[in-house]
Amino acid sequence: MVSAFKLEILLIVFAIALAGLIAMRADLTRARGGKVLAFFALFLFPSLALWTGFSEHMERATSTQFCLSCHVMADYGRSLYVDDKSYLPAAHFQNNRIPRDHACYTCHTDYTMFGTVKSKIRGVRHVLVQYFGTVPKPEDIRLYQPYNNRECLHCHAGARSYLEASEHHKTPDMLGQANANKLSCMANNCHDIVHNVADLKDATFWKERQ
Amino acid sequence: MPQELVERRSRRAGLLIALGLLIQLATLAWPHPLSFVAFLTVGCPIEAAGVLYFLYALVSPAHSKP
Secondary structure: OOOHHHHHHHHHHHHHHHHHHHHHOHHHHHOHHHHHHHHHHHHHHHHHHHHHHHHHHHHHOOOHHHHOOOHHHHHHHHHHHEOOOOOHHHHHHHOOOOOHHHHHHHHHOOOOOOHHHHHHHHHHHHHHHHHHOOOOOHHHOOOOOOOOHHHHHHHHOOOHHHHHOHHHHOOOOHHHHHHOOOOOOOOOOOOOOOOOHHHHHHOOEOOOOO | OHHHHHHHHHHHHHHHHHHHHHHHHHHHHOOOHHHHHHHHHHHHHHHHHHHHHHHHHHHOHHHHOO
16 A cells, blocks of 8 residues: 555656656647646646645644654653653653644644644744744743643543543532633643653653553 | 747746755655755745746746737
8 A cells, every 4th residue: 555655755756757857848838738748747746746745744743753853842752751640741641642643733732723823833933943043941931822721622521531520520610610711721739730841850750661 | 939938938947846846855755843944945935936937937928929
């Protein structure tokens, strides 16, 4: 079975060959068939190749490996392996509550109409800061805005473990407030231990059994 | 000569597109965040410029003259 990636590569190679043919034999465009060939070679295939390349790069940019490839994010990657259930990202990562190969993106994208686009724009900005700007210390990295419960509820809304947990009924309207984002899931004394990269030096780490 | 002009523009467009696609191919073979930046800032604009130049060659006034 040929993978989608190999098909993309084949398409690009084919498009290069066609564009090269027109570049070297532009006289082909004198005939009607040559004009059609030029349309395929200089418009249709390049446009298709551009779109597939763009999609492939966008898909890669959502991978955990991509996010952690910047040195400053290394501790955030380590925090996913902390052997402590109270570390929210670690508990999600180690128990497959999120796809491990897209862990960062799954929690840090906005689940709104243009959330993915906004995430990509932020990602491009992060890459540019990594190579051309001043990189902050890991412990100084902050979210642009307070974490929205909407991202948690994208998976947890309606789940029995969420609805029936006794901790979620400490006050009568606790769930209602959380659903309306008036009470943060990460409020004090709730799920308030997140990446906490400044504390990692004292942490023990989970070693995954192969 | 209109036909020669179209051929010249098609040749340039073909070269631009081939170059852009080669850069795209290189960025896809290089699993690194900089490849993403290279694709967005170099490969993509060159390729798009080639396609637009070809479309311009089709509709330019020189081409529409008898």
